[in-house]
Amino acid sequence: MSDRTEISELGEFELIHQLTKDVKTTQPSTVQGIGDDAAVIDRGDHYELVSTDLLLEGVHFDMSYTPLKHLGYKAISVNLSDIFAMNGTPTHVTVSLAISSRFPYEAVNELYDGIKAACERFGVDLVGGDTTSSITGMMISVTAIGRVAKEKLALRSGAKENDLICVSGDLGGAYIGLQILEREKMVWKDNPEIQPDLEGFDYVIERFLKPEARADVIEELGKLGITPTSMIDISDGLGSELLHIARQSQCGVRVYEEKIPLDASTITQCQEFKMEPSVCALSGGEDYELLFTIPQSDFEAASKSEFFSIIGHITDAASGSAIVYPQGEEIQIKAQGWKSI
Numbered sequence: 634m635s636d637r638t639e640i641s642e643l644g645e646f647e648l649i650h651q652l653t654k655d656v657k658t659t660q661p662s663t664v665q666g667i668g669d670d671a672a673v674i675d676r677g678d679h680y681e682l683v684s685t686d687l688l689l690e691g692v693h694f695d696m697s698y699t700p701l702k703h704l705g706y707k708a709i710s711v712n713l714s715d716i717f718a719m720n721g722t723p724t725h726v727t728v729s730l731a732i733s734s735r736f737p738y739e740a741v742n743e744l745y746d747g748i749k750a751a752c753e754r755f756g757v758d759l760v761g762g763d764t765t766s767s768i769t770g771m772m773i774s775v776t777a778i779g780r781v782a783k784e785k786l787a788l789r790s791g792a793k794e795n796d797l798i799c800v801s802g803d804l805g806g807a808y809i810g811l812q813i814l815e816r817e818k819m820v821w822k823d824n825p826e827i828q829p830d831l832e833g834f835d836y837v838i839e840r841f842l843k844p845e846a847r848a849d850v851i852e853e854l855g856k857l858g859i860t861p862t863s864m865i866d867i868s869d870g871l872g873s874e875l876l877h878i879a880r881q882s883q884c885g886v887r888v889y890e891e892k893i894p895l896d897a898s899t900i901t902q903c904q905e906f907k908m909e910p911s912v913c914a915l916s917g918g919e920d921y922e923l924l925f926t927i928p929q930s931d932f933e934a935a936s937k938s939e940f941f942s943i944i945g946h947i948t949d950a951a952s953g954s955a956i957v958y959p960q961g962e963e964i965q966i967k968a969q970g971w972k973s974i
């Protein structure tokens with residue numbers, strides 16, 4: 634690299650790659666280090682899973698429309714999502730906070746009400762953390778610990794040619810929810826007399842403010858006797874996550890645009906913003922649904938489930954990764970912030 638490289642030129646994935654490419658693991662127990670939703674550590678009779686995430690005010694959340702209780706809930710939920718993305722069960726979390734003096738005790742307590750509600754909902758124990766002051770905005774960092782039976786582990790790298798590509802729930806809602814919140818913020822900035830008009834937008838706004846990690850999907854897969862060959866959670870948009878699976882599994886993907894699951898209210902609100910719903914699903918992000926692949930032999934069991942949809946299949950690497958439109962046209966997937974490495 635030259636003497637000065639702008640981080641924005643690299644993009645997040647290339648930056649992590651450059652910083653960590655010469656990191657070697659020496660512990661025999663390290664099964665999976667950097668590069669998946671969670672690290673995987675061999676604990677003898679099972680694997681331990683560890684994942685950490687950072688939420689920064691002004692980057693990941695905007696205090697003007699984020700209730701603190703929701704924020705606390707989301708901070709836990711999005712971390713647990715990374716444990717579920719390994720086909721695992723979360724057990725413990727630690728929470729670290731940097732708080733500016735702008736916030737009274739009552740506000741931080743509200744944040745903690747959300748954190749505790751999420752811990753209770755997902756049955757995880759809050760076992761530690763750290764607290765400090767911040768001279769800029771608020772910062773919340775959560776580390777989640779979980780476990781998975783060895784034979785149930787799902788990495789990003791296990792997809793095989795002809796596997797079916799599945800996605801849980803519906804996509805694009807969180808992105809359009811954020812657009813609505815941003816629009817109302819602008820209206821309010823111009824005229825503080827006007828109260829935000831959020832009626833009829835409950836579903837998509839909740840998708841953004843209070844995402845629910847898909848514990849139920851992992852339970853369903855267990856009941857169906859399906860172990861995904863690969864899995865990732867959708868934090869950056871379906872397109873970006875498909876490329877992670879493709880690159881790490883050394884394969885290609887074909888996803889059928891008309892099969893991408895969308896909620897009716899997401900479609901309605903996308904029309905209002907003159908946006909294509911599938912584009913919101915592919916590039917939007919923050920849905921925290923699970924994207925996974927299963928062998929064709931699981932088709933029958935999978936097609937009965939109401940928890941997820943089959944949206945495409947895995948191809949060989951040479952075929953690349955594309956979305957297939959109803960007329961048969963194929964568009965190569967290009968994720969935002971992605972630079973191939």
Ligand code: ADP
Pocket residue numbers: 649653666667668669670671672685686715868
């Ligand atoms: P996710 O979106 O699932 O949280 P990320 O894209 O944030 O995953 O991270 C991808 C991988 O890179 C993960 O294995 C993560 O632990 C690792 N990673 C991210 N940032 C760093 C860092 N600064 N140092 C070491 N590893 C990192």
Ligand code: MG
Pocket residue numbers: 669670714715718865866867868
């Ligand atoms: Mg993830």
